Amino acid sequence: MFNNLSDKLDKAFHVLKGHGSITEVNVAETLKEVRRALLDADVNFKIAKDFTVRVKDKALGQNVLTTLQPGQLMVKIVKDELTELMGGDAEGINLSGNPSVILMSGLQGSGKTTFSGKLANYLKTKKSKKPLLVACDVYRPAAIDQLHVVGDQIGVEVFSDRGNTDPVAISKAGIAHAKANGYNVVIIDTAGRLAVDEVMMSEISNIHKAIQPQETLFVVDSMTGQDAVNTAKAFNDVLNFDGVILTKLDGDTRGGAAISIKSVVNKPIKFIGTGEKMEAIDVFYPSRMADRILGMGDVVSLVERAQEQFDEEEARKLQKKIAKNQFGFDDFLKQIQQIKKMGNMKDLMGMIPGAGKMLKNIDIDDDAFKGIEAIIHSMTPKERSNPSVINASRKQRIGKGSGTSVQAVNQLLKQFDQMSKMMKTMQGGGGKKMMQMMKG
Numbered sequence: 001m002f003n004n005l006s007d008k009l010d011k012a013f014h015v016l017k018g019h020g021s022i023t024e025v026n027v028a029e030t031l032k033e034v035r036r037a038l039l040d041a042d043v044n045f046k047i048a049k050d051f052t053v054r055v056k057d058k059a060l061g062q063n064v065l066t067t068l069q070p071g072q073l074m075v076k077i078v079k080d081e082l083t084e085l086m087g088g089d090a091e092g093i094n095l096s097g098n099p100s101v102i103l104m105s106g107l108q109g110s111g112k113t114t115f116s117g118k119l120a121n122y123l124k125t126k127k128s129k130k131p132l133l134v135a136c137d138v139y140r141p142a143a144i145d146q147l148h149v150v151g152d153q154i155g156v157e158v159f160s161d162r163g164n165t166d167p168v169a170i171s172k173a174g175i176a177h178a179k180a181n182g183y184n185v186v187i188i189d190t191a192g193r194l195a196v197d198e199v200m201m202s203e204i205s206n207i208h209k210a211i212q213p214q215e216t217l218f219v220v221d222s223m224t225g226q227d228a229v230n231t232a233k234a235f236n237d238v239l240n241f242d243g244v245i246l247t248k249l250d251g252d253t254r255g256g257a258a259i260s261i262k263s264v265v266n267k268p269i270k271f272i273g274t275g276e277k278m279e280a281i282d283v284f285y286p287s288r289m290a291d292r293i294l295g296m297g298d299v300v301s302l303v304e305r306a307q308e309q310f311d312e313e314e315a316r317k318l319q320k321k322i323a324k325n326q327f328g329f330d331d332f333l334k335q336i337q338q339i340k341k342m343g344n345m346k347d348l349m350g351m352i353p354g355a356g357k358m359l360k361n362i363d364i365d366d367d368a369f370k371g372i373e374a375i376i377h378s379m380t381p382k383e384r385s386n387p388s389v390i391n392a393s394r395k396q397r398i399g400k401g402s403g404t405s406v407q408a409v410n411q412l413l414k415q416f417d418q419m420s421k422m423m424k425t426m427q428g429g430g431g432k433k434m435m436q437m438m439k440g
């Protein structure tokens, strides 16, 4: 996420970080680089210019020239300003109605349908809501099918009325269906077009007027940069929407949309989409995003994701197994599955401070554990609980069966053995000893 921008900002601060004493020229040079980095990230020209003016005023106001660590102070000022630019505090969505109605708007391909599913899943699993999805794209039968597929995937009902060409009537019928059947949130997925056009705008505006939703969300593809900002403006003029959803932040996004959109439409970014899977949704926190842009990682989100997947009961069982020296490949597989649920590997690594920079040119497979899982699946249950019974011919079979190689099997067995030994040491009160060893 935002690798290019992070990189350029890092270089911009380089001058200040290296100097014992700095001059106004150094500061000006740094700010010029910051502005260039923002423009390259497709941030609107005026926003980038105002941004650097504000940073400069603050920097001079806080005597950046005489401070001991000018680089750090500048990074902090830039971070605070970036946070402010992206919206200050995080803002939730309004779920006050019964049912609360959420209207989704945006262009075709922005990720509206996918996000409708993600949001329904989020509200169901994290907020204990009972959501209903309503399919209002009357032009593309495939769009209705797609919402049904999504609904099946997450176990949420989808209301649709094939053949009905009036989206206002469908959305009203959907809300009535929700009321009659005890759904407390209704998410209405509407039709988009490839570009802003009048018919689409008047259609969504009619739906908006007719159903008066508690929350109108505008979905936009973050890869589209300045275009995203212009589209947001067009939709906001008609709908006066409540919040923005930025999708596809998992791609090689330049960052312009995330940074500019708030100041152009004065509406907060509420959620981000970080992948095609239903779990790839995150609440948008401006300050955490600023940290990530500045290459400081996002440990808070990383810990939160780990906590979400953490199952205390399972952890206790696992501890017992380790104590009894019964930790096997089946347990290992479970651990891998928990990690995978936390999200895409590269995304997770990017949350570790400093790691994003190191990893930017490394291609991390989305399914980094594929080979390991295949090897474990090729073992017999007995081999999984007691890998020492695996002999040379079985290693060959497992290598073949998993589509990997004997070397890969050997490597996994060796790593597993080392891990088991380490667990034993930690368990047997050797934790202290290990700490001492690590300290050297």
Ligand code: GDP
Binding pocket: 106, 107, 108, 109, 110, 111, 112, 113, 114, 115, 192, 247, 248, 249, 250, 251, 272, 273, 274, 275, 276, 280
């Ligand atoms: P709609 O036309 O606005 O309903 O857009 P869709 O929901 O059909 O999404 C268009 C494409 O973008 C699909 O292939 C989705 O899988 C993909 N997509 C949606 N959200 C994300 C995201 O956050 N990350 C990535 N990588 N792809 C996404």
